[in-house]
Amino acid sequence: GENVEQHPSTLSVQEGDSAVIKCTYSDSASNYFPWYKQELGKGPQLIIDIRSNVGEKKDQRIAVTLNKTAKHFSLHITETQPEDSAVYFCAAPTGTASKLTFGTGTRLQVTL
């Protein structure tokens, strides 16, 4: 079926280190890949997105890479800070309907 797999489910890094979260998708028609950050008690907030006509996009300490052939995309956070601690969700459009399917989420913990 159409799904989005996300790994790892939890990730603990020391402050200043890099964090990488990976997602794979099955719908070959998917052409838009957003990443959301959800802090405790809040809704998901869009942090970066990429469309299928580019392979990489950067915004300060965060970047997203896309490999359409392999159907996977990754979130890279460099120089992590305690405020980066949150749950991160990848997402991709699936099916013919206007539906965004979310990955299962990664809980990132940045320790001092």
Added chain:
Amino acid sequence: DTEVTQTPKHLVMGMTNKKSLKCEQHMGHRAMYWYKQKAKKPPELMFVYSYEKLSINESVPSRFSPECPNSSLLNLHLHALQPEDSALYLCASSQEPGPRSSPLHFGNGTRLTVT
């Protein structure tokens, strides 16, 4: 702070109650969404409104009834809910319908507890 406002932030209701969740956005977005999120799970789509018309119902039980009074407002009417319906209910909007064309902007949700 999010530009999608949801009220109330918290709601406790009994199984025989009728209540409504409200969502408002003033970004001129033409699509609005209801998602349900259980603890430690991703958001799951419930309904989509495109240009104030219901375009997607993800086989949601009839005890959940959405309403879009105008392009800025979205309601979710609740009646005869079950304890398993307890969850965070998220509203979202996008400039145009369809996730392939424009990103979703989420509110902070209503934490619903059904007793």
